[in-house]
Amino acid sequence: MRRGQIAIALPKGRLLAEAIKLFEATGVQGLEGLAESRRLLCEDFTGAYRFLVLRPADIPTYVEYGATDMGVVGKDILLEQERDVYEPLDLKYGACRLVVARPTNLEDKGRPVGFSSLRVATKYPTLTERYFTEQGVQVEIIRLSGSIELAPLAGLCERIVDLVDTGRTLQENGLEEVEEITTATARLIVNRAALKTKYQQVRGMIERLTAAIQGGGA
Amino acid sequence: MIPTAIPKGVRVLSPPEAARLRWVEKRLVSVFQRWGFREVLTPTFEYLEVFAHGAGDGVQGKAFKFVDRQTGLLLALRSDLTPQVARMVAATMQHHPLPLRLAYSASVFRHEEPQAGRQREFFQAGVELIGSDRPEADAEMISMAVEGCQEAGLRYFQIDVGQVEYLRGMLNALNPSPELRRKILSALRRKDTVELELTLRPLPVETRLKDGILNLTTLYGGEAVLEQAKVWAVTEQSRLALENLIQVYQVLKAYGLAEHIIIDLGETYAFDYHTGVVFQVFTESLGYPIGGGGRYDNLIGQFGYPCPATGFAFELERVLAALEAEGILPADRGPDFLIIDFNPDKRQALHIAQTLRNTGYAVARDIIQRDLEGSLDYARASAIPRAIILGLEGMPGDALTLRDLTTATETTFSIAGFCQQIKDGTLKWPM
Numbered sequence: 001m002r003r004g005q006i007a008i009a010l011p012k013g014r015l016l017a018e019a020i021k022l023f024e025a026t027g028v029q030g031l032e033g034l035a036e037s038r039r040l041l042c043e044d045f046t047g048a049y050r051f052l053v054l055r056p057a058d059i060p061t062y063v064e065y066g067a068t069d070m071g072v073v074g075k076d077i078l079l080e081q082e083r084d085v086y087e088p089l090d091l092k093y094g095a096c097r098l099v100v101a102r103p104t105n106l107e108d109k110g111r112p113v114g115f116s117s118l119r120v121a122t123k124y125p126t127l128t129e130r131y132f133t134e135q136g137v138q139v140e141i142i143r144l145s146g147s148i149e150l151a152p153l154a155g156l157c158e159r160i161v162d163l164v165d166t167g168r169t170l171q172e173n174g175l176e177e178v179e180e181i182t183t184a185t186a187r188l189i190v191n192r193a194a195l196k197t198k199y200q201q202v203r204g205m206i207e208r209l210t211a212a213i214q215g216g217g218a
Numbered sequence: 219m220i221p222t223a224i225p226k227g228v229r230v231l232s233p234p235e236a237a238r239l240r241w242v243e244k245r246l247v248s249v250f251q252r253w254g255f256r257e258v259l260t261p262t263f264e265y266l267e268v269f270a271h272g273a274g275d276g277v278q279g280k281a282f283k284f285v286d287r288q289t290g291l292l293l294a295l296r297s298d299l300t301p302q303v304a305r306m307v308a309a310t311m312q313h314h315p316l317p318l319r320l321a322y323s324a325s326v327f328r329h330e331e332p333q334a335g336r337q338r339e340f341f342q343a344g345v346e347l348i349g350s351d352r353p354e355a356d357a358e359m360i361s362m363a364v365e366g367c368q369e370a371g372l373r374y375f376q377i378d379v380g381q382v383e384y385l386r387g388m389l390n391a392l393n394p395s396p397e398l399r400r401k402i403l404s405a406l407r408r409k410d411t412v413e414l415e416l417t418l419r420p421l422p423v424e425t426r427l428k429d430g431i432l433n434l435t436t437l438y439g440g441e442a443v444l445e446q447a448k449v450w451a452v453t454e455q456s457r458l459a460l461e462n463l464i465q466v467y468q469v470l471k472a473y474g475l476a477e478h479i480i481i482d483l484g485e486t487y488a489f490d491y492h493t494g495v496v497f498q499v500f501t502e503s504l505g506y507p508i509g510g511g512g513r514y515d516n517l518i519g520q521f522g523y524p525c526p527a528t529g530f531a532f533e534l535e536r537v538l539a540a541l542e543a544e545g546i547l548p549a550d551r552g553p554d555f556l557i558i559d560f561n562p563d564k565r566q567a568l569h570i571a572q573t574l575r576n577t578g579y580a581v582a583r584d585i586i587q588r589d590l591e592g593s594l595d596y597a598r599a600s601a602i603p604r605a606i607i608l609g610l611e612g613m614p615g616d617a618l619t620l621r622d623l624t625t626a627t628e629t630t631f632s633i634a635g636f637c638q639q640i641k642d643g644t645l646k647w648p649m
Contacts, residue, residue: 003374003502064334066505084334084506086409088435190409193507196378196480196500199439 009071011056026208069194075184089188121151122161149173227338234550255321260302266292280328295327308521316349344531351526356495357469374502381463387455434484443481503543508536552601553580558593561609
């Protein structure tokens with residue numbers, strides 16, 4: 001990172017295109033390469049910003065260590081990782097719901113309270129454990145890394161905790177939503193030291209992003 | 219278990235690493251001394267009770283605890299120096315005229331996840347200024363923090379200054395349940411305006427108070443923040459806190475330190491025992507603070523000696539990490555000389571070594587039998603800058619060759635002449 005330059009981490013995948021649009025709406029120019037996913041690293045035309053496209057789950061780490069000053073990442077990942085970073089801005093896009101789901105044909109009706117123990121498959125073990133603990137339910141967390149909705153069908157678990165967009169994937173796999181844990185939108189996160197030592201640039205960017213969101217600039 | 223395994227969160231320091239740590243420590247401690255602070259030594263463990271005073275569950279929950287066989291009471295490894303010094307002052311120094319200026323440098327133990335600068339054993343060097351509630355005392359701490367950074371060689375650093383009573387005043391007016399308080403502080407800690415708003419919105423309190431708390435997430439920046447904060451100082455406690463912070467800021471400005479200061483009234487990092495101006499030291503090159511501290515006017519009183527105080531500490535490994543990131547760590551330096559002696563009679567070598575040592579140089583002798591190149595390789599690997607070669611085939615018996623390993627140049631001296639020049643100082647090197 002060059003001194004005076006602000007490094008910003010953008011998430012690979014579904015949140016990327018909108019994130020680029022947002023930064024372009026703040027007046028940053030030169031991000032075409034990233035949008036067309038030809039490059040994973042680029043500087044804007046002025047050299048004031050450097051953008052890195054990273055795996056979403058890695059972004060809080062980059063920001064906490066100060067390897068990048070800011071980042072865009074889903075709230076689901078922030079809840080799961082509990083990193084020590086600032087989250088000053090809800091970017092208000094990419095909304096997904098984090099839900100508890102179960103097989104439609106399962107005999108047990110009602111909330112999981114009342115179960116003494118429950119097997120739950122998820123990509124979000126920390127968040128899931130916290131959620132059920134707060135409800136007083138003992139859960140056995142089964143940590144999976146993808147295709148969570150198949151786990152109940154295969155008899156691995158009675159519940160899943162996953163991110164749903166429209167809910168179609170759940171339906172197609174014979175699952176129904178039991179409860180919503182939270183809605184997760186894209187967030188701007190900022191490194192603690194960056195906010196202090198580069199506060200003029202950081203604050204300026206936060207304000208321009210706020211304006212871009214309010215103006216529907218994205 | 220693997221025989222060479224080491225517990226998570228502790229480190230061993232090799233000679234170059236240890237030298238760097240001590241180098242930074244010496245620099246920081248020299249600042250403390252120049253400001254008139256005298257060192258105290260505190261025990262590595264004490265009754266857990268000591269650390270529990272006003273520390274909140276944060277630090278206390280992270281203490282390494284064990285049982286005192288004699289009393290059955292819980293003991294804890296030193297998890298924070300400030301309560302130890304507070305206890306010590308209350309117990310043994312009440313007769314001493316104020317102010318007390320005390321300094322320390324010691325390792326601290328906390329059960330942390332070893333991530334982003336956190337270790338389970340780490341080194342702190344800090345000071346406590348006891349007996350003054352004046353803004354000058356707060357400003358003295360911050361000035362010393364600035365000087366510490368400069369003395370260590372850091373160029374791009376900022377002191378982030380806040381006043382805990384500003385926030386506390388609003389929280390007291392809100393009087394939330396512990397659960398709600400935890401939620402508000404967690405959102406504030408992350409400057410998460412969305413969550414803060416959601417948490418505050420349903421509460422049956424006046425809008426001004428809610429807005430005051432909400433605005434804490436944006437009250438950071440330069441001097442202008444102090445003006446903005448006036449608008450949102452909705453309780454008397456907050457207003458007084460801000461007034462105090464402005465006074466401290468004015469002193470710092472008069473010292474010419476304004477460029478190193480940023481204000482943040484929304485920070486929540488302070489320990490529960492903090493009562494006034496608090497601060498953290500940030501560098502541009504590191505994602506987490508390298509030090510911090512603040513005022514704690516009620517802590518010593520909890521040990522039976524009501525007395526205002528303030529203090530701060532640097533975390534040595536973090537200062538080192540910042541220096542490393544800025545690329546300004548001093549090069550590693552081993553001993554000043556390696557004596558490579560091929561004579562069977564070692565008296566000449568001993569005499570040369572003794573002469574150099576008496577003058578203050580660090581001198582090692584190669585005591586393994588090998589050829590000259592082997593010995594020189596050893597010197598380079600040990601960061602020894604100069605070799606003195608004796609008794610090499612073809613060399614006169616009363617001569618020595620001084621080889622400078624950084625420039626690869628050689629000079630030949632008579633042994634007697636060399637020793638004389640060392641003694642009278644006509645031949646010298648930086649130590």
